[in-house]
Amino acid sequence: MIFATTLMLMGAMTLMLARLLRGPELYDRVLAVNSFGTKTVLFLCVFSFLIGRPDGVDIALLYALMNFIGTIAILKFFRYRALDVALSRMPSRNTRKKAGAKS
Amino acid sequence: MNADFITPLDAFTIIDLILMLMLLIVGLAIVRLNDIFAIVMLAGVYSLVSALWFVSLDAVDVAFTEAAVGAGISTVLMLGAMLLSSRTALPAKPVRKWASFFIVLATGAALMYAVTDMPSFGDPLSAPNAYVGLEYLKRSLPDTEIPNVVSSVLASYRGYDTLGETSVILTAGLGVMLILGMGGKINGQLKKKAIDYDNADAQAHHTVLRVVSKMMIPLIVLYGFYVQFHGDFGPGGGFQAGVIIASAVILYALIFGVDAAKAAVPPLVVRIGAALGVLIYGGTGIAGLILGSNYLDYNVLDPHSAPHGQELGIMSIEIGVLITVCSVMLVIFYGFTSRQPDITDKDW
Amino acid sequence: MSTVLEILHIARFGLAGVFLLGGGFFVLAGAIGVLRLPDFYTRLHAAGVTDTMGSTLILLGLMLIAGFTLLSVKLALVGLFLFLTSPTATHAVANAAHKAKLKPLLGTYRQTRKGDNEGGSQ
Numbered sequence: 001m002i003f004a005t006t007l008m009l010m011g012a013m014t015l016m017l018a019r020l021l022r023g024p025e026l027y028d029r030v031l032a033v034n035s036f037g038t039k040t041v042l043f044l045c046v047f048s049f050l051i052g053r054p055d056g057v058d059i060a061l062l063y064a065l066m067n068f069i070g071t072i073a074i075l076k077f078f079r080y081r082a083l084d085v086a087l088s089r090m091p092s093r094n095t096r097k098k099a100g101a102k103s
Numbered sequence: 104m105n106a107d108f109i110t111p112l113d114a115f116t117i118i119d120l121i122l123m124l125m126l127l128i129v130g131l132a133i134v135r136l137n138d139i140f141a142i143v144m145l146a147g148v149y150s151l152v153s154a155l156w157f158v159s160l161d162a163v164d165v166a167f168t169e170a171a172v173g174a175g176i177s178t179v180l181m182l183g184a185m186l187l188s189s190r191t192a193l194p195a196k197p198v199r200k201w202a203s204f205f206i207v208l209a210t211g212a213a214l215m216y217a218v219t220d221m222p223s224f225g226d227p228l229s230a231p232n233a234y235v236g237l238e239y240l241k242r243s244l245p246d247t248e249i250p251n252v253v254s255s256v257l258a259s260y261r262g263y264d265t266l267g268e269t270s271v272i273l274t275a276g277l278g279v280m281l282i283l284g285m286g287g288k289i290n291g292q293l294k295k296k297a298i299d300y301d302n303a304d305a306q307a308h309h310t311v312l313r314v315v316s317k318m319m320i321p322l323i324v325l326y327g328f329y330v331q332f333h334g335d336f337g338p339g340g341g342f343q344a345g346v347i348i349a350s351a352v353i354l355y356a357l358i359f360g361v362d363a364a365k366a367a368v369p370p371l372v373v374r375i376g377a378a379l380g381v382l383i384y385g386g387t388g389i390a391g392l393i394l395g396s397n398y399l400d401y402n403v404l405d406p407h408s409a410p411h412g413q414e415l416g417i418m419s420i421e422i423g424v425l426i427t428v429c430s431v432m433l434v435i436f437y438g439f440t441s442r443q444p445d446i447t448d449k450d451w
Numbered sequence: 452m453s454t455v456l457e458i459l460h461i462a463r464f465g466l467a468g469v470f471l472l473g474g475g476f477f478v479l480a481g482a483i484g485v486l487r488l489p490d491f492y493t494r495l496h497a498a499g500v501t502d503t504m505g506s507t508l509i510l511l512g513l514m515l516i517a518g519f520t521l522l523s524v525k526l527a528l529v530g531l532f533l534f535l536t537s538p539t540a541t542h543a544v545a546n547a548a549h550k551a552k553l554k555p556l557l558g559t560y561r562q563t564r565k566g567d568n569e570g571g572s573q
Binding site: 006007010040048053055066073074 | 114115117118121125128129132138140141143144145147148151152154155158159161163166167170171174175176178179182185186312316319322323326330337338339343347350353354357358
């Protein structure tokens, strides 16, 4: 059962790889990479059950966190051609006051 | 082979073969593709697949490092490097260079010849399985009382090597600093904003990213510390934890801007931290000298119990590694993002 | 009493198997969708929705196998992180594509086939 799931996940990963290599738009590629990452996380979880070593789940946890950062960086690069600009500002006291005065 | 009876060994062989095939495809694609974005993404995928393969080979700590470095930070740093280079290049003329071709061919043949000398996988007589490795496995638990042998070998038996590695990381950080600057003023001027973009627009459209990142950042840091202090029992340790914590700061910088990140973690602190970590590591060794034993001998750190001294020493050097790795990652990130790109928007 | 527990035990693993295979099916279906659907936005739909469904089912199945252990807690955390980050990443990709004025394919299937020169739907 677990082995069947593992093979299914590997099949899905291969399909994602095909989309990544083909993807006409850059966004298709980003989508494929992100989806590949999610499938890797699941694969690690299932695989660690298959080999009976629970350490794989730790790695899966780490990937679930890291994949997000990579995707955000790539997208930010697309939109702004820069990594250092803010996507969002912490609302400071001044801006809050201004907003209050306006409304 | 009987199809409906698959022994576990066969199952793992199938999985290994598929993973290696994927690695091969990704590697060939990286060589063939012209699009540099796609190559950065493929490099991420390459690291993902190789981490899976490491898990399959039972090298969980290596997979953990690959996971920490490959998926998040190296993508960000490669993108940062791409920003400083131009995206287009003149197409190279296809010239046949026979001399280089033959050199490559000869090197390849030599490597293939060397492969035949390698011990086969799991060979009980191969060097890592026969001599000093067995000794480590036998002595690790009574000596250090640490269940994860990788941690005790890395930090105690091979303490010199790890000190060297930590110094290499510091040196890498210094090199980046010398080339790209300290992340402060460039030629006496602060960096101009590369693009005049609309702040209000950005804030209105990235609420989801901001909220989710605000939830994620503390969790990432917390997980980093878990990896740091759980390294004695499971995969992980100072190297991985340093990268994880640095990537939390990098995520903060990506969402709230590098200026905000620099206010939270000032470049000065990062620079001091890079050196401080190595100092802590070396200082632990000198503490052993002062207490009347060899350099990096932790047994004497606790006069009452040698294993406890080992634990103390390993803990202390892991903290040194954590500080150095985390700081150097941030030094490199600040270095890349604080440069004014030489290219204009038209070049894209 | 003990027979009831035994039945529960067997049922637990049976249920875990159903969840695992169901999750595998959703992931595979989503992957096929990402490969076969004609344009970026429809692929996004296939990837985003099935990833959430597939990962939830697979992790639930594994948690049923693991029982009440630390491993289950870790699996739940993996699920939580995926639950938070996967839709966010999907949103970010969609937002960036929309901002870059990537047009969705419109019209009936036949027209799409004719006008589709990106090779998405073969």
